[in-house]
Amino acid sequence: MKRFKKEKYDDLGLDTKSPSNGYRALNKDGTFNVRKENVSFFERMNIFHSVVSMPWLQFFLILGLGYFIINIVFASLYLIIGTEHLTGIYGTTKIDQFIEAFFFSAQTITTLGYGQIAPLNLAANIVAATESLLGLLLFALATGLMYGRFSKPFATIKYSTVAVIAPYNEINGFMFRVVNPKSNQLLEVEVNVNLSIKRENSDLRDFYSLELERSKVVFFPTMWTIVHPISQNSPIYGLKKENLLEKDAEFIVVIKAFDESFSQSVYSRSSYKAEEIKWGEKFAYLAKRDESGISIDVGRIDETFAVDLN
Amino acid sequence: MKRFKKEKYDDLGLDTKSPSNGYRALNKDGTFNVRKENVSFFERMNIFHSVVSMPWLQFFLILGLGYFIINIVFASLYLIIGTEHLTGIYGTTKIDQFIEAFFFSAQTITTLGYGQIAPLNLAANIVAATESLLGLLLFALATGLMYGRFSKPFATIKYSTVAVIAPYNEINGFMFRVVNPKSNQLLEVEVNVNLSIKRENSDLRDFYSLELERSKVVFFPTMWTIVHPISQNSPIYGLKKENLLEKDAEFIVVIKAFDESFSQSVYSRSSYKAEEIKWGEKFAYLAKRDESGISIDVGRIDETFAVDLN
Amino acid sequence: MKRFKKEKYDDLGLDTKSPSNGYRALNKDGTFNVRKENVSFFERMNIFHSVVSMPWLQFFLILGLGYFIINIVFASLYLIIGTEHLTGIYGTTKIDQFIEAFFFSAQTITTLGYGQIAPLNLAANIVAATESLLGLLLFALATGLMYGRFSKPFATIKYSTVAVIAPYNEINGFMFRVVNPKSNQLLEVEVNVNLSIKRENSDLRDFYSLELERSKVVFFPTMWTIVHPISQNSPIYGLKKENLLEKDAEFIVVIKAFDESFSQSVYSRSSYKAEEIKWGEKFAYLAKRDESGISIDVGRIDETFAVDLN
Amino acid sequence: MKRFKKEKYDDLGLDTKSPSNGYRALNKDGTFNVRKENVSFFERMNIFHSVVSMPWLQFFLILGLGYFIINIVFASLYLIIGTEHLTGIYGTTKIDQFIEAFFFSAQTITTLGYGQIAPLNLAANIVAATESLLGLLLFALATGLMYGRFSKPFATIKYSTVAVIAPYNEINGFMFRVVNPKSNQLLEVEVNVNLSIKRENSDLRDFYSLELERSKVVFFPTMWTIVHPISQNSPIYGLKKENLLEKDAEFIVVIKAFDESFSQSVYSRSSYKAEEIKWGEKFAYLAKRDESGISIDVGRIDETFAVDLN
Structure with a gap:
C-alpha cells in the first residue's frame, strides 16, 4: 500500500x-x-513588482506627484537660464515667471507644445529638447506600467x-x-x-x-x-x-x-x-x-x- | 483490463x-x-476581459464616445474659468466659445497643441496641464487595449x-x-x-x-x-x-x-x-x-x- | 520487446x-x-500573423504608403471644407493649397501640431480633432506592431x-x-x-x-x-x-x-x-x-x- | 537497483x-x-537580446547619442534646403542657423512642435513630415525597449x-x-x-x-x-x-x-x-x-x- x-x-x-x-x-x-530579515534593500527591492502590485490610488498619486516635481525641477532650470530667453513669458515677478515656466515645462514634457511659450537661446533649447526626450521616456514607462497593471x-x-x-x-x-x-x-x-x-x-x-x-x-x-x-x-x-x-x-x-x-x-x-x-x-x-x-x-x-x- | x-x-x-x-x-x-446567479457586480466584472472580447465596432464606439464626453467635460471647465483666459478664442456667444473650447480640449488631450488657442491664466494652465497628463494616460490605455485586442x-x-x-x-x-x-x-x-x-x-x-x-x-x-x-x-x-x-x-x-x-x-x-x-x-x-x-x-x-x- | x-x-x-x-x-x-485549397479569404486571413511575419522592407513600405494615403485623404477633406478655414494657408492655386493641407494633415495625425496652420471653423476643427484621434490609434497599432516584430x-x-x-x-x-x-x-x-x-x-x-x-x-x-x-x-x-x-x-x-x-x-x-x-x-x-x-x-x-x- | x-x-x-x-x-x-568561434556576425547578432541585457547606463547613453545624431542629420538636411524656408529662424551665421535647425529637428522628432519654427516650402515640409513619422516609430521602439527592460x-x-x-x-x-x-x-x-x-x-x-x-x-x-x-x-x-x-x-x-x-x-x-x-x-x-x-x-x-x- x-x-x-x-x-x-x-x-x-x-x-x-x-x-x-x-x-x-x-x-x-x-x-x-x-517575514524576511537581514535582506539588503538592494536585494529586496523589486520596483516592477511594487509598482504593479500597489493600489490604483497610490499609483496615481505617485504619478501625479512625479509629474509635479519634474515640472518644478525644469521650471527652476528655465528660471536659472532666465525667462527672458523664452518667448511669451509676461510675468514680471519671479513667482509669476516660475508659474509660467512651470506650465511651459508641462507643455514640453507631455510633447503638447502649444508654442505660445517657446525657447529662444541655446541653453533654453537644450533644456527643452532634453525635457521632451525625458518626457517621452518617462511617459512610456508610466503608461506602460499603467497598461501592465490593467492587463495583469x-x-x-x-x-x-x-x-x-x-x-x-x-x-x-x-x-x-x-x-x-x-x-x-x-x-x-x-x-x-x-x-x-x-x-x-x-x-x-x-x-x-x-x-x-x-x-x-x-x-x-x-x-x-x-x-x-x-x-x-x-x-x-x-x-x-x-x-x-x-x-x-x-x-x-x-x-x-x-x-x-x-x-x-x-x-x-x-x-x-x-x-x-x-x-x-x-x-x-x-x-x-x-x-x-x-x-x-x-x-x-x-x-x-x-x-x-x- | x-x-x-x-x-x-x-x-x-x-x-x-x-x-x-x-x-x-x-x-x-x-x-x-x-448562467451564474447572485454574483455581485464587483466580483463578476472583469474590465480587461470585457474590453478585449467586445466586437471592434463596440470598442470604437466606446472610444469615440469617451473622447467626445471628456472633451465636453473639459470644454465646460474652460468655460467656467472663462474663455477670456485662453488666447485665440474669438467666439462671442457662449455656444461658439464652447465649441472653440471643445476643440482646444481635443488639441490638448491628444497633445496635438497647435497653439492657435493656448491657456493664459493660472486656472486655465492647471486644467490644460492636467488634461494633457490625463490624455497621455488614457490614450496609453486605449491604444494599449487596441493593440492587445489586435495581438490577442x-x-x-x-x-x-x-x-x-x-x-x-x-x-x-x-x-x-x-x-x-x-x-x-x-x-x-x-x-x-x-x-x-x-x-x-x-x-x-x-x-x-x-x-x-x-x-x-x-x-x-x-x-x-x-x-x-x-x-x-x-x-x-x-x-x-x-x-x-x-x-x-x-x-x-x-x-x-x-x-x-x-x-x-x-x-x-x-x-x-x-x-x-x-x-x-x-x-x-x-x-x-x-x-x-x-x-x-x-x-x-x-x-x-x-x-x-x- | x-x-x-x-x-x-x-x-x-x-x-x-x-x-x-x-x-x-x-x-x-x-x-x-x-497548400490549402478552398479556404475562404475571411477564414484564411490572419492580419497579425501577416504583419508580424513580412520582411522589414515590406513593413516599412506599407507603413509609409499608409501614411501617404491617409494624408491624401485628409488633405482632400480640408480642401472640400475650404482652405480659407485654416489659418496660415497661403497657396493660391488648388495644387498649392492641397500640398499645404497635406502637410497640415501630417502635422495633425502625428500630433506634431506646429500651429502655423490651424483649423478655424467648425468643420475643419471636427476633421482635425478626428484626425488626431485616428492618428493616436493608428500609430499605436503601427508602433505596437513594430515593437511586436522586433521583440518576436x-x-x-x-x-x-x-x-x-x-x-x-x-x-x-x-x-x-x-x-x-x-x-x-x-x-x-x-x-x-x-x-x-x-x-x-x-x-x-x-x-x-x-x-x-x-x-x-x-x-x-x-x-x-x-x-x-x-x-x-x-x-x-x-x-x-x-x-x-x-x-x-x-x-x-x-x-x-x-x-x-x-x-x-x-x-x-x-x-x-x-x-x-x-x-x-x-x-x-x-x-x-x-x-x-x-x-x-x-x-x-x-x-x-x-x-x-x- | x-x-x-x-x-x-x-x-x-x-x-x-x-x-x-x-x-x-x-x-x-x-x-x-x-566561447563560440567562426560564427558570422549576422548569425551571432541578436539586437533585441543585446539591448535588453545591456546595463541601464549604456542603454541611456546609446539612446541619448542616437537622439543627438539624428538631430544632427536632420539639422543638416534643413540647412541644405535652406533655413529661409523655415519660419522663425533668426540666426545669420551658418552655425547659428544650424543650432536653430537642430532644435527645430528635436521639436519635430519628439512631435513636440512648438511652432515658433515651422516649415514653409515643399522640401522642408517633406523632411519635417518624414521626421515626425520616423520619430514616432523610433520612439516607439526606444520606449518599448525601455519598458521591455523594466518588465523583463x-x-x-x-x-x-x-x-x-x-x-x-x-x-x-x-x-x-x-x-x-x-x-x-x-x-x-x-x-x-x-x-x-x-x-x-x-x-x-x-x-x-x-x-x-x-x-x-x-x-x-x-x-x-x-x-x-x-x-x-x-x-x-x-x-x-x-x-x-x-x-x-x-x-x-x-x-x-x-x-x-x-x-x-x-x-x-x-x-x-x-x-x-x-x-x-x-x-x-x-x-x-x-x-x-x-x-x-x-x-x-x-x-x-x-x-x-x-
Whole structure:
C-alpha cells in the first residue's frame, strides 16, 4: 500500500519549533505569514513588482506627484537660464515667471507644445529638447506600467469560507468548494492541497501532499468541489475534530489555471485551519435547471446541510 | 483490463438533475450554457476581459464616445474659468466659445497643441496641464487595449460540422475532423474528448474521458482526423444510434495548441451532440498530389461516404 | 520487446497516395509543403500573423504608403471644407493649397501640431480633432506592431547540412548536429524526430516517432549532437542507404526551447531526406581548450570524417 | 537497483579532452565558460537580446547619442534646403542657423512642435513630415525597449556561497541552500542538479543527473535546502573530499520557477566546484518564531556548524 509521502516541513522555512498552537502559514488572501530579515534593500527591492502590485490610488498619486516635481525641477532650470530667453513669458515677478515656466515645462514634457511659450537661446533649447526626450521616456514607462497593471492576469477564484468533512462513497472526505465568479474562462485547472500538522511531542511540523479525487479539470466554467478521500493511507485517517485542532492542522491550497482572457497562467492560494472545518456537513447543490438552461447560484457557495459521517 | 475512468459530472456544476433531454453543455462556438446567479457586480466584472472580447465596432464606439464626453467635460471647465483666459478664442456667444473650447480640449488631450488657442491664466494652465497628463494616460490605455485586442491569440481551428461512427481497424471508431485554415503554425496540439451521458433511471449525468488513437501531434499543418476507438472498454461500446440519443450524449472537445505567430498557448472548444453523429459514414480523403506538391481541399472537410460498420 | 509505434501518416494530411518519390513534407526552413485549397479569404486571413511575419522592407513600405494615403485623404477633406478655414494657408492655386493641407494633415495625425496652420471653423476643427484621434490609434497599432516584430521570439538553431549514420556504442546511430549561434541562452531544449517512409507496394506513407539517446537537455550553451540509436526496434534497423532512398525517407525534426531573452518558448523545424545522409561518416569534435578556456568552432559544424560502421 | 544515468558530457560541447584540472563550465552568475568561434556576425547578432541585457547606463547613453545624431542629420538636411524656408529662424551665421535647425529637428522628432519654427516650402515640409513619422516609430521602439527592460522577468534566487556534505537520515547528503530575497512569489519551483567529473585515466568528463530528496516545491516563500542523498547509487557514493578535488567535480544547478509578478517562467543557474564544498558541516536553522509570527534571517544563509558524518 502506497503511503502518503511525508515531507519535512522545516526545509521550506515555513515553520519550525513553533512554541504554541494557532499559527497560520498561509493567509486566506494567499500571502505568507513569514517575514524576511537581514535582506539588503538592494536585494529586496523589486520596483516592477511594487509598482504593479500597489493600489490604483497610490499609483496615481505617485504619478501625479512625479509629474509635479519634474515640472518644478525644469521650471527652476528655465528660471536659472532666465525667462527672458523664452518667448511669451509676461510675468514680471519671479513667482509669476516660475508659474509660467512651470506650465511651459508641462507643455514640453507631455510633447503638447502649444508654442505660445517657446525657447529662444541655446541653453533654453537644450533644456527643452532634453525635457521632451525625458518626457517621452518617462511617459512610456508610466503608461506602460499603467497598461501592465490593467492587463495583469490575476486568479479570481472564490473559495468557500469553510471546508467540510462529509461522507464520500464508503468513507469520508475532506471537501471545499471553489467558484469562478468572472465571465472569463479558466482552463486546465490544477489543484494542489498540502496538510501541515504538528508532530507529536515535538515543536516541528510535518507536511503532507494530499491525494485528491480529481486534481485537474480541463475546463472550469463555474464551480468545483474538491475532495480529499480520507482513505486508510490519508494522514488524517482516523483523526477526530479535536485531534486536528490539537495538531494545529492547516490545509494549504494552491490552484493553477490558464486564464483565456490574459492568455497566461494564474495562481490562486488559500488555506483552511482546523477551526474552519465543519464536521458532518455536506455542500448543497447549487445547479438548477429551468427552461432557459442551467444556472448556478454562486451566492450559496457556503451553504451546507448536516449529514451522518461514515 | 483498464476501465475508462467514470467521473461524477455534477461536481463541475455543468448539469445535474436535468428534467428532460436536449441539453447542450457546451455550444458550438465554445461558450458554456451555464448562467451564474447572485454574483455581485464587483466580483463578476472583469474590465480587461470585457474590453478585449467586445466586437471592434463596440470598442470604437466606446472610444469615440469617451473622447467626445471628456472633451465636453473639459470644454465646460474652460468655460467656467472663462474663455477670456485662453488666447485665440474669438467666439462671442457662449455656444461658439464652447465649441472653440471643445476643440482646444481635443488639441490638448491628444497633445496635438497647435497653439492657435493656448491657456493664459493660472486656472486655465492647471486644467490644460492636467488634461494633457490625463490624455497621455488614457490614450496609453486605449491604444494599449487596441493593440492587445489586435495581438490577442485565438485558436482558429475549424471543426467538421458532424462527427461519424466509422470502421476503425477491426472495430469501429468515433471520429471528427479539424483543420487549421490559417497560415500560422499550430504546434504541440493536444486534444481532449469528454463524453457526457444521462445515467440510467436517473436525472444525473456521467462524465467520461475518452481514449483517443492519438491525443497529441507535434505539428498540425493542415488537417487532423481525431479518432476514439470504440473498444470493449469504451463507454459507448455496444451502444446504438438510438441509445446515444436516449442518453442525450454530448461529446465535449477541448483542443490546446501553441500558436507560433503569437508565441502563446491557445484553446479551442466545441461539442457534438448525438444528433450530430452520422453512423456508417467515413470522412473522404482531402489530400491530393500534383506536380506542384500536396494540397488539401479544406472546403470538403464535411464530405463523407457510406461504409459498412464492423 | 517494445516496438516503435507506427502511426498512420495520412490523418495529418501531410501525404497520401504519392505517385512517385522525391517528395519533401517539411522544407529546410521549417515551412510545410502543403497548400490549402478552398479556404475562404475571411477564414484564411490572419492580419497579425501577416504583419508580424513580412520582411522589414515590406513593413516599412506599407507603413509609409499608409501614411501617404491617409494624408491624401485628409488633405482632400480640408480642401472640400475650404482652405480659407485654416489659418496660415497661403497657396493660391488648388495644387498649392492641397500640398499645404497635406502637410497640415501630417502635422495633425502625428500630433506634431506646429500651429502655423490651424483649423478655424467648425468643420475643419471636427476633421482635425478626428484626425488626431485616428492618428493616436493608428500609430499605436503601427508602433505596437513594430515593437511586436522586433521583440518576436524566434528559434535561431542552426542545423548541420547533412545527417550521418555513424557507429554508436555497439550498434550504429542516425546523427545530426545543432548549434545555438546566438549569445542568448536556450533552456529545456526538447527534440522530436519523426521518420516518414513509403509503405512497401503502396502509395501510402508510414510515420514513426524515433527514440533518441537523449531527447531533452536542461541547457544548451553551444552544440548538441542528436543521436537515434539504430537498435533492433528502430524502423530503419537493417536498412541500407539504397533502401532509405527507395523508401523516400524523410527525417522530420522539431525542436522546442525556452529562450531566456524573450522569456518565451520557441520552436524550430527542419528535415533530412535520404539523400542528405552520409553513411559511415562521423562528426568531428569542435571543442578545443586553451589557456583562455573552452571554445567551439561553430564554422566546422558540417565537418565529418570517414569511419567503419558496425 | 536503478543506477544513475551516466551521460556523455562531450556531446553538449561543454568540455572535452581538458588537459588539466580547474575548469569551471558554469560561472556563479549563470553564464557559461564556452566561447563560440567562426560564427558570422549576422548569425551571432541578436539586437533585441543585446539591448535588453545591456546595463541601464549604456542603454541611456546609446539612446541619448542616437537622439543627438539624428538631430544632427536632420539639422543638416534643413540647412541644405535652406533655413529661409523655415519660419522663425533668426540666426545669420551658418552655425547659428544650424543650432536653430537642430532644435527645430528635436521639436519635430519628439512631435513636440512648438511652432515658433515651422516649415514653409515643399522640401522642408517633406523632411519635417518624414521626421515626425520616423520619430514616432523610433520612439516607439526606444520606449518599448525601455519598458521591455523594466518588465523583463529575472530570477532573483540567492545561493549559499558554499555547499556542504552533511548527515542525512542514515547516510550523508550533498546540500546547498537557496533563498528568494524579493517580495514577489515564486511558484512551482523545479531544481535540477548535474554533476560533471573527470573520467579516470582520461581527459574526458562524465555528466550525471543527481537524484534529489525533493526536486519541486509548489511555493517557495523564503528558503529551501536542496539535498542530494548520497545513497549507494549516487555517483559520489564512497568518495572523499580529495577524490572530488582530483576529479575536478562541478555541481551544476538550474532552477526554474514561475514568477507571479511577471506571470512568466524564470530560470536561475549556478554551480559549486569541489573547492566550494564544506565536509562535515550543516546549515544552521534560520527560522525563528516570536509573537509577531515566523521570520527568516536571510543574512545567515551561509551559516554552518560542524557535525559528524555518517
